[in-house]
Amino acid sequence: MLATIQYNSRKLQIDLSKPLDISIPLRASKSNVNAWYVDPPKIEPVKDGEWVATVKDGACINFNDIYFNPHAHGTHTECVGHITEKVYSINENLKEFFFLAEVITVAPERLNGDSVISKKQIQFAIGNKKRDAIVIRTIPNTKEKLSAQYSHTNPPYLLKDAAIYLREKGVKHLLIDLPSVDKEKDDCQLLAHNAFWNTKGKLRLDATITELIFVPNTVEDGEYFLNLQIAPFENDATPSKPILYKIIE
Numbered sequence: 001m002l003a004t005i006q007y008n009s010r011k012l013q014i015d016l017s018k019p020l021d022i023s024i025p026l027r028a029s030k031s032n033v034n035a036w037y038v039d040p041p042k043i044e045p046v047k048d049g050e051w052v053a054t055v056k057d058g059a060c061i062n063f064n065d066i067y068f069n070p071h072a073h074g075t076h077t078e079c080v081g082h083i084t085e086k087v088y089s090i091n092e093n094l095k096e097f098f099f100l101a102e103v104i105t106v107a108p109e110r111l112n113g114d115s116v117i118s119k120k121q122i123q124f125a126i127g128n129k130k131r132d133a134i135v136i137r138t139i140p141n142t143k144e145k146l147s148a149q150y151s152h153t154n155p156p157y158l159l160k161d162a163a164i165y166l167r168e169k170g171v172k173h174l175l176i177d178l179p180s181v182d183k184e185k186d187d188c189q190l191l192a193h194n195a196f197w198n199t200k201g202k203l204r205l206d207a208t209i210t211e212l213i214f215v216p217n218t219v220e221d222g223e224y225f226l227n228l229q230i231a232p233f234e235n236d237a238t239p240s241k242p243i244l245y246k247i248i249e
C-alpha cells in the first residue's frame with residue numbers, strides 16, 4: 001500500500017506495507033531490557049481464590065495484570081513532565097504522530113571516563129537537514145540492546161551542547177537507543193533533558209524524548225517517515241512504538 005505525502009513543497013512516497021519497527025518488545029522476563037535499579041516486569045493472571053484467569057487453568061479467557069515501569073523496561077516516550085514539578089502528560093501533549101525523521105549512527109567518544117555523544121558528531125551526521133525527528137543509533141549496535149541490564153553500567157549519553165543544538169535546529173522528537181539522554185548518575189542534573197525541553201526558557205511542551213529504541217542494522221541511515229505511536233497513559237512517559245517508513249525516491 002503506497003501513500004504519497006505532501007510535505008511542504010515535496011511529494012514523498014512511502015510503502016505502508018513495509019513498516020520498520022524500532023521498538024523493543026516488553027516481556028515478563030529477567031532478560032527484558034532494564035535500567036534504573038527496578039525488578040523485571042511482571043505479567044501474571046488475575047487470581048480470585050482458587051480461580052486463575054488463564055484458559056489453560058480452566059478459565060474461558062486469559063486475563064493478565066501487568067506491572068512495569070515505562071522508563072525502565074522498554075521503548076518509551078516522555079515529555080517535559082518527566083523533569084518538572086507539574087507532571088505534564090505525554091498523552092495530552094503529543095498530538096501529532098507522523099514526522100519526517102533522519103536516522104543517524106554515532107560512535108560515542110570518550111570523555112573523562114564516560115562515553116558521550118557530542119554536538120560535533122550530531123552536527124556532522126545531520127548537516128543542514130531540517131527534520132522534525134532525529135533517531136540516534138549508537139555503535140556498537142548489537143541485539144544485546146534488547147536484553148541489556150543497564151543499572152550501574154554508566155551507559156553513553158548526550159552532551160548538553162548536543163541537546164541545545166537539536167533544540168535550536170527545531171528538532172521536536174529525539175529518539176535514542178540508550179536508557180537516557182543523560183548520564184546515569186549525574187546528581188539529578190539532567191543536562192540534556194533540561195536543554196532539549198528548554199526548562200530555563202519557554203517550555204517545549206510538544207517536544208518528546210524516546211529512549212530504549214532499537215534500530216536494526218538492516219535499517220540504513222537516512223530520511224524516513226516516523227509514526228510515533230504511544231499508549232494513551234496520562235503520565236510523564238508511556239510505552240511507545242516508533243515505526244519508520246523508508247522514503248521511496
Ligand SMILES: N[C@@H](CC(=O)c1ccccc1NC=O)C(=O)O
Binds near residue numbers: 186187189
Ligand atoms: N540521573 C539521575 C537519575 C535519573 O536520571 C533517572 C532515575 C530514575 C528513572 C529515570 C531517570 N532518568 C531518565 O532519563 C540521578 O543521578 O539521580
